[in-house]
Amino acid sequence: MISRWFLSRTVRHATAMRRHVQKLLHHQRDVLSPQAVEALQSAIAELRHALAAGADKAALHQQMENLEKTANKWLKPYPHPAWRENVEVLLVALAIAMGIRTFFLQPFKIPTGSMQPTLYGVTSVPDLTRHRPGEQGNAERFEIPTGLERIREWFAGVSYxxxxxxxxxELLAVKQPFKILIFNIYQTLNIGGVTHWIFFPPDYGSLTLAQRAGLQPRKFYRKGEEVIRLKVVAGDHLFVDRLTYNFRPPRRGEIIVFETKGIPEAYRETDRWSIPADQFYIKRLVGLGGERLQISPDRHIVVNGEKITASTPHFENVYSFDTNQAPRDSHYSGHIAGFGLAPFFEGKPEGVL
Structure with a gap:
């Protein structure tokens, strides 16, 4: 039967017709007369028997015609049947997608480059986001490719x-991108009272265009002056497992997604960063509840006096760096208890969290 379904278009058509009439019978059973229900069930059973018995094409067509006549005679027609069926299919698909997203897998994009090189987030050139107050960002220049190279970069997630x-x-306003569903359609800037349009702007991750491009409100520009010249590289997109942690707790070294809800404001608002109270982050888990954490001079995490090394599961790459080499951006370089972490260590021994 299964092989015939793949090999015969008639068998596939007959199977689909039988299922469709059966579904309509279930929908209308309470408003149909007993005679109508019996006639429909008989026609459905005859077609099912013909399929199971391996009837030839002519016999199947005869049973299909019989089922069609019976259905047209007894089933009540729906108004706008095509619209009804399309809406029904759409609702079922949405329900399945929402169920999968809620209980099993949730799509997630990497908004920043903080997990590189394990996971790549949205990055930009010049990078005006990774500098301390008063410092200048990376002023790297770049040429915008054309032709096949530009097409190749587009498929690689590079936008300009x-x-x-x-x-x-003066720069008066920078609006947020206008979206339809998950797609950015356009974005506008107002300079000197004139609207400047950006069509199909890229995803800026957790930052805004103004932050990535270093735009300053009320800054004066001359006609023809370059206001923005930005290269944006899309980050990784992945599925988050929402099922496993219902049956076991997280383990050290696993990459987890968590919400900043519940983190004290003193830890969310520092001189280095400002974290919203309802933001989702993706990080590697290094400490569990009740543990004493320390950052050693060689940039390794020490848990309850025991150093985490490359031999620890999930840390093979994290600690693959040369301790004699200075930390490098977007390379495995260990952990640094540097600027911005002071609130976490306040009132505690040096290097202990």
Whole structure:
């Protein structure tokens, strides 16, 4: 039967018709007369028997015609049946997708580059986001490719944003991208009272265009001056497992997604960063409840006096760096108890969390 379904278009058509009439019978059983129900069940059973018996094409067509006549005679027609069926299919698909997203797998994008090189987030050139107050960001210049190279970069998730001032004036506003579902359609800037359009702007991750491009409100631009010249590289997209932790607790070294809800404001608001109270983050888990954590001079995590090394599961790459080499951005370089972490260590022995 299964092989015939794959090999015969008639068998597939007959099977689909039988299931469709059976579904309509279930829908209308309470409003149909006993005679109608019996006639429909008989026609459905005859077609099912013909399929199971391996009837030839002519016999199947005869049973299909009989089922069609019976259905047309007894089933009550629906208004706008095509719309009804399309809406029904759409609702079922949405329900299944929401169920999978809620209980099993949830799509997640990496908003920043903090997990690189394990997971790549949204990054930009020049990078005006990774500097301390008062420092200048990376002023790297780049050329925008054309032709096949530009197409190749587009498929690799590379986007460019270039805006030149159309008139003399101050930067008055930078609007958020206008979205339809998950797609950015356009974004506008107001310079000197003139609207500047960016169509299909890229995803800026957890930051805004103004933050990534280093835009300053009320800054004056001359006509033709370059306001934005930005290269944005899309981050990784992955599925988050929402099922496993219902049956066991997280383990050290696993990459987890957590919400910042419940983190005290003193830890969320520092000189280095500002974290919203309802933001989702993706990080590698290094400490469990009740443990004493310490960052050693060689940039390893020490848990309850025991150093985590490359031999620890899930840390093979994390601690594969050369301790004699200075930390490097987007390379495995260990852990650094540097600027911005002071609130976490306040009132505790040096290097202990």
């Amino acid at each position: 944003v270039v805006v030149r001032a159309k008139t003399d004036g």
